[in-house]
Amino acid sequence: MTEAQDEAGAFRALADPTRRQILEDLRGGELAAGEIAARFAISAPSISRHLGVLKGAGLVTERREGNRILYALAEDRLAACIGRFLSAVCPEQIVLRHTKWRPRAQNEGS
Amino acid sequence: MTEAQDEAGAFRALADPTRRQILEDLRGGELAAGEIAARFAISAPSISRHLGVLKGAGLVTERREGNRILYALAEDRLAACIGRFLSAVCPEQIVLRHTKWRPRAQNEGS
DNA sequence: TAGACATTTAGCTAAGTTGTTAAATACTCG
DNA sequence: CGAGTATTTAACAACTTAGCTAAATGTCTA
Numbered sequence: 001m002t003e004a005q006d007e008a009g010a011f012r013a014l015a016d017p018t019r020r021q022i023l024e025d026l027r028g029g030e031l032a033a034g035e036i037a038a039r040f041a042i043s044a045p046s047i048s049r050h051l052g053v054l055k056g057a058g059l060v061t062e063r064r065e066g067n068r069i070l071y072a073l074a075e076d077r078l079a080a081c082i083g084r085f086l087s088a089v090c091p092e093q094i095v096l097r098h099t100k101w102r103p104r105a106q107n108e109g110s
Numbered sequence: 111m112t113e114a115q116d117e118a119g120a121f122r123a124l125a126d127p128t129r130r131q132i133l134e135d136l137r138g139g140e141l142a143a144g145e146i147a148a149r150f151a152i153s154a155p156s157i158s159r160h161l162g163v164l165k166g167a168g169l170v171t172e173r174r175e176g177n178r179i180l181y182a183l184a185e186d187r188l189a190a191c192i193g194r195f196l197s198a199v200c201p202e203q204i205v206l207r208h209t210k211w212r213p214r215a216q217n218e219g220s
Numbered sequence: 221t222a223g224a225c226a227t228t229t230a231g232c233t234a235a236g237t238t239g240t241t242a243a244a245t246a247c248t249c250g
Numbered sequence: 251c252g253a254g255t256a257t258t259t260a261a262c263a264a265c266t267t268a269g270c271t272a273a274a275t276g277t278c279t280a
Binding site: 221222223224225226227228229230231232233234235236237238239240241242243244245246247248249250 | 251252253254255256257258259260261262263264265266267268269270271272273274275276277278279280
Binding site for chain 2: 007008011012014015017020023024027073075076078079082083085086088089090092093094095096097
């Protein structure tokens with residue numbers, strides 16, 4: 001059930017173009033909230049809320065560094081959240097290669 | 111440009127859990143609007159609008175057969191629409207296998 | 221502690237989404 | 251044509267979302 005929730009949260013988060021762009025921007029590495037806001041034409045509070053949504057969906061992580069708050073992309077989480085749906089709907093076209101994510105210790109059944 | 115629009119439309123369409131479930135259900139083959147509606151607890155008009163959104167996003171196709179309207183999943187389109195974003199954001203975890211519509215191989219082993 | 225900077229939270233408005241029911245459209249059959 | 255079935259369109263209420271500005275919070279430095 002957590003998984004379904006994750007999926008729902010991730011897809012809702014991805015519905016907004018600004019949030020998708022933020023994720024793309026984070027591909028280049030950590031960015032402070034202000035650095036992210038500077039890349040868009042909308043206000044810092046708006047970006048802050050977008051970051052909150054992304055964090056809530058588990059798609060980014062945050063860490064404080066002094067004055068600023070640095071955000072980082074959680075690629076493995078993103079892949080995990082939307083992966084189930086993708087392999088259910090178009091497994092021929094998209095292949096999940098879950099590299100990290102999952103401690104590899106437990107047996108995960110089939 | 112059209113591509114970005116497609117991407118936006120696809121992600122917006124995928125934001126709703128009912129629409130995602132419809133896509134999953136269509137994995138089993140064509141379904142009439144009424145057959146789809148019967149699988150959900152919401153009214154036929156609501157389902158009809160969801161189908162309209164999916165069709166608008168290019169994620170399903172429709173064809174009339176007599177009385178009924180049959181919907182089919184457009185897997186390749188789905189993969190294409192969200193594929194660019196996925197390979198931009200988590201290329202390590204997700205592999206795009208953009209098939210040119212391979213005629214189903216009987217044996218799918220290597 | 222005060223001041224400056226970075227970020228978030230609060231409160232508001234406008235616009236969009238999802239569900240409903242009732243009515244319209246489209247097709248088949250007698 | 252008229253009835254029956256399948257589906258969509260129209261009109262509306264409830265809720266959510268995304269933007270803004272102003273104010274609060276958190277952290278550094280002096």
